[in-house]
Amino acid sequence: MQLEQVGEFGLIRLLATDTINDPATVVVGIGDDAAVFLPAARQLQLLTTDMLVENIHFDLKTTTPWQLGYKAIAVNLSDIAAMGGVPRQAAVSLALPRNTQVEFVANLYQGMKEICREFGVNIVGGDTVSSPQGLVINVVLTGEVEPANLVKRSGAQAGDVVIVTGNLGNSAAGLDILNTECWEEFDFARPLVTSHLTPRPQVKLGQLLAAAGASSMNDISDGLGSESHEIAKASGVGMVLYADRIPLSQEAIQAAAKFSKIPLNYALYGGEDYQLLVTMPPDKFERLRHQEQLRLILIGEVTEAKDEVILIYPDGTTEKIEPRGYNHFRTD
Ligand SMILES: Nc1ncnc2c1ncn2[C@@H]1O[C@H](COP(=O)(O)OP(=O)(O)O)[C@@H](O)[C@H]1O
């Protein structure tokens, strides 16, 4: 069905079902001039926004609308996770080309509703407009954090350990695969493509790490190279990272071989992994380490060398990691 058959308001009515997963916090949801919600007492309020733009963040030849909706929420959840917070209220703005099908938008919302249900997030509003070129989806997400558990980028201290919460580079490898003909034939492709199209934000781990005394956190949207420098700059410290400890999946290594790339570069400069990069005093990390079910990988240490991130290879050679990752306005 064409959008013009239902119109702007008909579309919104179609989408507005099953959007409230935590009714106790919502006074007014979709349908008024503004949403009204009730923050919990004595919690700091978090607010983040991230936008996905067609042919910059996604390609509709390789992404289903369901996956796009899921990812649009996931990348915002990841920012709340990186503050140690609990996600709460979302607003979703869409700019849709006129020839978009109603079914496309309904599937986009199914993807968003699925991940919102899983994380207890309400969709309380948004905006729907037409776009002369390409689809744009923007999400605003609020969250809450106990004041004592707030973790900023600026708290890393020399002597802290540097940890990550999962494999890095899968998403960038997945993007290379999606841009290849007949990728379904590669037996290593599936988990990489899944990491790229439907990343899992580390919301629970973010809360746990915050409560356990993380000194800084950042989610890895632009790549480890860029995010490690973000923490170093904000905290006035440096880092050493051990090349052989940076977790790469077998599948990412196989993909790198296929595309004649250096596997570690997927992790350093690829981006969109949505794992957390965390610093923490070593004694606090030791206490967490014994909880076996947690996947926490120690990859380095915080140093006093201001703003310098050094990679150390097993043979002792070192190299400076550049503050480079995905950058919207640079072409190098
Ligand atoms: N157009 C903008 N206006 C105001 N603040 C912005 C704008 N774009 C980005 N920011 C802010 O700049 C900081 C860095 O943004 P970004 O690199 O997108 O962070 P993240 O990787 O966490 O999404 C964030 O605090 C973000 O809110």
Ligand SMILES: Cc1ncc(C[n+]2csc(CCOP(=O)(O)OP(=O)(O)O)c2C)c(N)n1
């Ligand atoms: C079609 C397509 N081309 C390229 C990419 C790769 N890519 C696009 S944006 C991005 C970085 C993350 O996006 P950004 O908007 O910078 O996220 P933020 O740091 O604001 O969370 C990457 C790696 C992609 N996902 N899809």
Ligand SMILES: [Mg+2]
């Ligand atoms: Mg952003």
